[in-house]
Ligand SMILES: Nc1ncnc2c1ncn2[C@@H]1O[C@H](COP(=O)(O)OP(=O)(O)O)[C@@H](O)[C@H]1O
């Protein structure tokens with residue numbers, strides 16, 4: 430890294446999208462942000478926001494895969510004089526969803542690291558291939574630049590064995606690396622620290638239940654800054670009801686479908702990951718649309734909302750018991766940050782646990798961390814916007830600066 434280099438480009442490659450941010454780590458200024466969505470589908474589009482006074486730009490319909498998307502991102506950055514060839518770029522940070530047990534820290538990517546991420550593809554089939562394609566393309570564009578992987582699983586490696594293990598035959602589980610890994614860890618870590626700061630407490634002495642509710646959704650129990658349990662498991666399918674994923678079901682549903690509905694493993698996988706959750710229940714996976722439909726009297730949307738909230742409430746109760754003492758329940762990500770009715774419904778009737786939401790505070794729309802519990806409440810309830818890209822940038826820059 431040259432002395433002048435203080436910029437980090439962060440790539441968060443999802444199954445069909447790439448979110449990106451270019452940051453200057455000395456000034457913490459965001460120089461550009463953007464999103465490519467519906468990659469490989471019809472209606473793909475790139476929205477690029479230069480933050481140095483330029484207007485938002487949009488491109489549509491030309492991204493066959495993540496490699497094509499990333500090349501277009503590089504072109505947009507170049508058009509703003511922020512191209513990947515800039516000597517000010519110190520590193521590229523990548524979100525990698527599954528790091529298994531091999532990766533507990535941010536890691537500079539080399540061939541060996543790539544091989545290990547590839548080996549983990551069966552455990553995160555929607556995510557790791559996209560992450561790998563993003564890394565490979567970025568390495569082609571700037572072979573000389575350090576590329577850092579920041580793993581979704583890393584924050585959860587502190588889970589005790591009794592939370593991380595399934596009650597499966599131990600030999601079979603070990604032979605196939607079957608255990609609970611947990612995901613969205615970068616977000617759970619970032620939000621836990623920000624929530625402790627909001628409470629004015631030392632993170633090491635703060636117990637939190639963090640609810641990351643985006644398209645994918647997960648809950649974590651965090652004791653003194655360390656994860657002690659989380660709702661996602663071997664893959665990002667377990668736990669809460671999500672946009673398109675079922676979350677928890679009786680595993681016998683799978684054998685039942687294979688034996689009685691003529692479905693093979695691939696079809697059941699597709700059903701549970703892509704055609705279940707909110708979209709399977711009511712045909713919409715966007716919480717805004719579900720709220721609109723509920724107001725219009727749509728019974729399927731109402732039931733989908735109730736199932737979503739009921740699952741959330743069960744995890745809240747479970748993690749309350751796991752932690753024993755809870756300082757705050759923290760909502761984050763697209764739904765958690767924006768959907769006041771979800772927050773209200775998830776906590777309704779929990780006054781006995783010291784959990785209450787103030788209706789006026791809950792209705793406030795803001796991008797800032799904030800409390801939504803009434804003054805003097807026994808347990809705080811907070812909304813804390815997540816910023817996975819900023820957290821990845823910090824971890825990436827810290828690693829390359831130390832080298
Ligand atoms: N104003 C809003 N009200 C309710 N839900 C919202 C709002 N804005 C975003 N969302 C929800 O957030 C979800 C996306 O969350 P996000 O954290 O961006 O997900 P991901 O990173 O997994 O793609 C959308 O599917 C939508 O349901």
Ligand SMILES: CC(=O)OP(=O)(O)O
Nearest residue numbers: 443612613644645665
């Ligand atoms: C791990 C996971 O579910 O990620 P996302 O929410 O981005 O799909």
Ligand SMILES: [Mg+2]
Nearest residue numbers: 643644645762
């Ligand atoms: Mg997300």
